[in-house]
Amino acid sequence: FEPWNDPGQRPYIAFENISKLFGDFVAVKDLTLHVFQKEFFALLGGSGCGKSTLLRMLAGFENPTNGQILLDGQDLSGVPPYKRPVNMMFQSYALFPHMSVEKNIAFGLKQDGMAKSEIEDRVNNMLKLVKLDQFGKRKPHQLSGGQRQRVALARSIAKRPKVLLLDEPLGALDKKLREETQFELMDLQQELGLTFVVVTHDQEEAMTMADRIAVMDLGRIVQIGTPAETYEAPNSEFVASFIGDINLFRGEVTGANGSVIDIETTDGMHIRSDSTVAMKPGQKASFAIRPEKLRVSRTRPESGINAVSGEVWDIGYLGDMTVFHIKLKNEEIVKASVLNAVRTVEDPIGYDEEIWVCFNADGGVVLSG
Ligand code: ATP
Numbered sequence: 001f002e003p004w005n006d007p008g009q010r011p012y013i014a015f016e017n018i019s020k021l022f023g024d025f026v027a028v029k030d031l032t033l034h035v036f037q038k039e040f041f042a043l044l045g046g047s048g049c050g051k052s053t054l055l056r057m058l059a060g061f062e063n064p065t066n067g068q069i070l071l072d073g074q075d076l077s078g079v080p081p082y083k084r085p086v087n088m089m090f091q092s093y094a095l096f097p098h099m100s101v102e103k104n105i106a107f108g109l110k111q112d113g114m115a116k117s118e119i120e121d122r123v124n125n126m127l128k129l130v131k132l133d134q135f136g137k138r139k140p141h142q143l144s145g146g147q148r149q150r151v152a153l154a155r156s157i158a159k160r161p162k163v164l165l166l167d168e169p170l171g172a173l174d175k176k177l178r179e180e181t182q183f184e185l186m187d188l189q190q191e192l193g194l195t196f197v198v199v200t201h202d203q204e205e206a207m208t209m210a211d212r213i214a215v216m217d218l219g220r221i222v223q224i225g226t227p228a229e230t231y232e233a234p235n236s237e238f239v240a241s242f243i244g245d246i247n248l249f250r251g252e253v254t255g256a257n258g259s260v261i262d263i264e265t266t267d268g269m270h271i272r273s274d275s276t277v278a279m280k281p282g283q284k285a286s287f288a289i290r291p292e293k294l295r296v297s298r299t300r301p302e303s304g305i306n307a308v309s310g311e312v313w314d315i316g317y318l319g320d321m322t323v324f325h326i327k328l329k330n331e332e333i334v335k336a337s338v339l340n341a342v343r344t345v346e347d348p349i350g351y352d353e354e355i356w357v358c359f360n361a362d363g364g365v366v367l368s369g
Contacts, residue, residue, distance in 0.1 A: 002211070003036035003037065003038070003039065004034075004036055004039070004211075004212055009036055010073070011034030011035060011036060011070075012035055012036050012037040012039075012071070012072055012163075012195055013033075013034070013035040013058065013069075013070070013071055013163065013195065013197070014033075014034050014035075014068075014069070014070040014071075015031055015032060015033040015034075015054070015057075015058075015067065015069055016032055016067055016068045016069070016070065017030055017031070017032055017066065017067040017068070018030070018031045018032070018033075018054070018057065018064045018066070018067035018068075018069065019031070019064065019065050019066040019067055020050070020053050020054075020057065020062065020064055020065050020219075021065045026219055027050045027053045027219055028050045028053055028054055028057075028064075028219045029050075029218070029219040029220050030066075030067070030220075031050075031054070031067075031219070031220060031221060033054075033214060033221060033224070035195065035197060036195075037072075037195055038189075038193055038194070038195055039195055039196075039211050039212065040186065040189050040196045040198070040209055040210050040211045041195070041196065041197045041198070041210060041211065041212055041213075041214070042197075042198050042199075042200060042205075042206035042209065042210035042212070042213045042214070043055065043197065043198070043199045043200070043213075043214050043216060044200055044201070044202075044203060044206040044213050044214065044215050044216065044242070044243075045201065045215060045216030045217060045242075046201060046217070046242070047201065049216040049217050049218060049219065050216060050218075050219040050220075051199045051201075051216050052167055052199055054199075054216075055088070055165050055167055055197065055199050057069060058071075058076075058086060058163075058165060058197070059081055059084065059086055059087075059088045059165055060076065060079060060080060060081035060084050060086070061081060061088075063077070064077075071084070071085065071086070071162075071163070072162070085161050085162040085163065086161055086162070086163045086164075086165060087156045087157070087159060087161035087163075087164055087165065088156065088164075088165040088166075088167065089152055089153060089156040089164065089165070089166045089167070089169055090152075090167050094152070095140040095148060095151060095152060095155070096140075097139065097140055097141060098139070099139070099140075100136065100137050100138060100139060101127070101132065101135050101136050101137070101138055101139075101140070101143070101151050102123050102127070102136040102137065104140070104151055104155055105123045105126050105127070105151065105154050105155045105158050106119050106122075106123050106158075107155070108155065108158060108159050109122060109123075109158055109159065112159065122158055123136070123158070124136075126154040126155075126157065126158050127154065129154065129157075129188065129191075130150040130151070130153055130154045130188075131150070132147060132150055132151065132154070135147060135151075145172055145173055145174075145177070146173055146177045146180075146181060149169070149170070149172065149173060149181065150181075150184075153169070153185075153188070157188075157192065157194070161194070162194065162195065163194065163195045163196075163197065164189075164194050164195070164196050164197075165196075165197050165198075165199075166185075166196065166197070166198040166199065167198075167199045168199060168200055168201070169185070169198060170182065170185075170200075170202075170205060178205070179208075182205060182208045182209050183208075185209060186208075186209055198210065203242060203243045203244065206227070207227040207231065207243070208227075210227060211226065212224065212225060212226055213225065213226070213227060213230050213243075215230060215238075215239050215242060215243065217238055222235070222236060222238060222239055223235050223236070223239045230243050231243055231244055231290075232365075233276075233365055234246075234288060234365065234367075235367075236367060237286065237288065237367055237369075240288040240365075240367070244290060245290065245291050245335055245337075246288050246289070246290060246291075247288070247289050247290070247291065247294065247334050247335060247364075248286045248287070248288050248367075249263070249265045249267075249269065249271060249286060249287040249288075249289070249308075250265060250266055250284070250285075250286045251263045251264050251265035251266055251269075251271070251284075251285060251286070251287075252264055252282065252283065252284055252285065253279045253280060253281050253282065253283045253284075253285050254270075254281060255281060256278075256279050256280060256281060259274050259275055259276070260272065260273075260274060260275075261273055261274070261275040261279050261285070261366050263285050263287055263366070265287075265308070266330050267308055267328045267329055267330040267332070268308075268329070269306075269307070269308040270304070270305045270306075271287045271305065271306055271361075272305050272306060272361055273287060273306075273361040273362070273364065273365075273366050274361060274362065274366075275365075275366035276365075276366075277366065277367075277368055279366065279368065283368065284368070284369055285366055285367065285368055285369070286366075286367050286369075287364050287365070287366055287367075288364050288365050288366075288367055289359055289363050289364030289365075290363075290364070291323065291335040291336050291337040292321075292337045292339075293359055293360070293363035293364060294334065294335075294336035294337075294357050294358070294359050294363075295336070295338075295357070295358050295359065296324055296326070296336050296338065296349055296355050296356070296357055297355065297356045297358060298349070298353075298355055298356070299356065300356050301356065301358045306358055306359050306360070306361055307356050307357065307358035307359075308328060308334075308356070308357050308358075309328075309329075309354060309355065309356050309357070310326040310327050310328040310329070310334060310354075310355065310357060311326065311327045311352060311353070311354055311355075312324060312325075312326055312349060312350065312351055312352060312353045312355060313325045313326060313327040313333060313351075314351075315349075315350070315351060317340075319340070320339065320340060320341075321337045321338060321339050321340055322337070322338050322340055322343060323335060323336070323337045324336045324337075324338070324349070326355065326357055334357055336357055
C-alpha cells in the first residue's frame with residue numbers, strides 16, 4: 001500500500017507554504033510538503049539546505065516565519081513542543097551520562113507522571129524492542145556506539161509519539177553498524193506503525209530506508225519521489241549527481257520529433273532518446289545516465305548512435321563489479337560499471353585500450369539546460 005499514490009488519502013503531516021528567515025537569510029523558502037501516515041520519509045540534502053530547520057519547526061523548536069504546519073489536520077502554530085505528538089532523536093543522542101539505561105528511557109515517562117509499575121513495564125518493553133534487555137543497569141559510557149544509539153531510540157519512542165523525527169540518526173556509527181541499523185530502524189517503524197521523518201545528507205541511507213525522499217537545495221524541495229523514481233528519473237543535474245553516480249553528456253538539441261529528441265554532444269556523439277520534457281532544436285540539453293546503464297565493447301555498434309569511443313583510463317575492481325573510467329576525446333571521463341558476474345573474463349578489456357561506450361536510449365534521461 002502506497003498512501004502517496006492514493007488521491008483520496010489525507011496528508012498526515014502538512015507543511016503549507018512554509019518559509020523560515022533568520023534575519024534576512026532565507027533558510028526555508030515557500031515550501032509545501034505532505035507526508036502520509038506510517039510513511040518512512042527522508043529529507044535529503046547537502047549541508048545548510050534547510051532540512052534540520054524544517055524538522056525543528058515540526059517539533060516546535062522553531063516557528064515558521066510564514067505558512068502553516070498541520071498534523072492530522074490540526075494546526076500546530078502556538079502548540080509548544082511538549083504538547084506535540086512528535087518526538088525527536090538527535091545525532092548526539094543527548095543521553096544523561098550519570099543515569100542508567102533504564103533511567104534514561106524512563107525519564108520522559110516519569111516527567112509525564114506515569115505510574116511506577118507502568119513505567120517499569122514500558123521500559124522493559126522498550127529494552128526488548130531495541131534488543132538491550134541485558135543492558136538496563138549500565139551507564140551510557142559502558143555501551144558501544146551502536147548500543148547508545150538504540151538507547152536513544154528507545155527513549156524517543158517510549159512515550160509512543162505518533163511521529164518520530166530523526167536528525168542524522170546514524171551519523172555516529174561506523175559503516176557496517178550503520179547499514180545494520182538502517183534495517184533495524186525500518187523493522188521497528190513497521191512494527192510500531194509510526195510515521196518517521198529522517199533528515200540525512202547520506203543518499204544511500206535515504207534510499208535504503210525511506211518510502212519517499214524529498215531532495216532539498218537552498219531551502220526548497222527540488223524533487224520528491226520514491227528512491228527508484230529519484231534515482232532512475234532525476235529531474236535535474238543537481239538531483240542526478242546528488243543521488244548516486246551519474247554521467248552527463250552535454251550538448252545541443254539537433255532534432256525534436258514528438259517525444260524523440262536528438263542531441264549532438266560536445267564530443268560529436270549522436271544521442272537519440274525519448275524525453276518527457278519538451279525540447280526545441282538549438283536548445284542546450286544533457287543526457288544523464290548511470291554507470292551501470294553503460295556498456296563497454298571493442299566493436300562499434302552498427303547504428304552509430306548512442307555510442308562514443310574513448311580510452312580506458314582507470315579500472316577499479318570492487319568485488320561485485322568493475323568500474324571503468326573512460327577518457328573521451330574532449331578529455332571528459334565517463335564511468336561505466338559492469339557486474340563481475342556477467343563480465344567476460346577471457347581477454348578482459350585492459351588499460352589504454354580504445355573502446356566503445358554504448359547504451360540503450362531508455363537507459364537515461366534528457367535534462368534541459
Ligand atoms: P546540516 O546538514 O549542515 O545540518 P541543514 O540542511 O540541516 O544542514 P539547517 O540547519 O536547516 O541546514 O540550516 C539551514 C540554514 O539556516 C544554514 O545556512 C544555517 O546556517 C542557517 N541557520 C540555521 N539555524 C540558524 C539560526 N538559529 N540563526 C541563523 N541562521 C541559522
